[in-house]
């Protein structure tokens with residue numbers, strides 16, 4: 037499955053691993069794991085991870101690297117947990133010499149350079165990194181096992197969602213045998229800041245319902261400034277308004293610093309990936325997001341209209 041990717045990796049002495057905007061546990065976890073696995077097997081190669089990662093985990097999984105443009109220009113770029121160049125956090129990726137993609141998001145074919153393994157049936161990119169290591173008989177260092185555990189844990193919403201549960205739990209068993217201590221990782225994820233109370237209060241106070249079954253929260257730039265937060269610090273709270281009876285679609289949106297709409301949409305009924313893709317974003321069938329090209333409030337109304345239309349058609 038990974039022959040072409042392995043061949044590319046063998047061709048380059050310098051490799052930079054890129055992830056998506058607003059990195060999550062799976063993005064950072066796949067980057068850390070892939071770097072550790074490659075460094076173990078190819079100690080003479082330079083392997084870097086770029087982006088902001090998850091600072092809460094730096095003390096156990098390691099920091100991100102500082103990489104110059106000159107380095108990127110002579111490197112193979114491995115893009116993980118994203119298949120869209122425009123969604124990458126570090127846009128310098130376009131300057132790389134060559135590309136490889138490993139991802140599990142629905143492919144919107146905006147980026148076709150280089151070999152890829154895109155497995156939308158995988159709950160996380162971390163699982164695909166594990167399969168890559170196994171196919172090549174690479175040793176999995178403990179830090180890589182911990183990073184992949186983090187990725188699987190977070191992207192499956194704590195083991196709630198998987199296409200292949202047995203495969204996911206088989207991988208997790210192996211990772212634990214490699215030394216992962218689940219409680220150590222979970223306890224870091226469970227810590228929340230006092231500021232998060234402010235954000236949660238805002239979400240619960242401002243949730244609105246639109247017939248026939250949409251719940252949403254919108255934070256304007258002013259709202260965000262009052263809370264001193266970035267848009268990604270509120271759009272990650274879709275879980276607070278999820279799975280309410282007779283509300284099969286929910287989203288949390290915020291006006292970003294450029295005045296555009298940044299939104300995360302979830303559903304247990306309709307394909308929200310298609311909706312997000314029509315606004316230039318992407319994701320998975322029931323979990324997707326985008327940043328609009330139009331002004332925030334205009335895009336918000338358009339999004340609501342579109343979702344209402346889809347739900348009405350669905351209900352006949």
Ligand SMILES: [Mn+2]
Pocket residue numbers: 062063117140159160161191
């Ligand atoms: Mn992912």
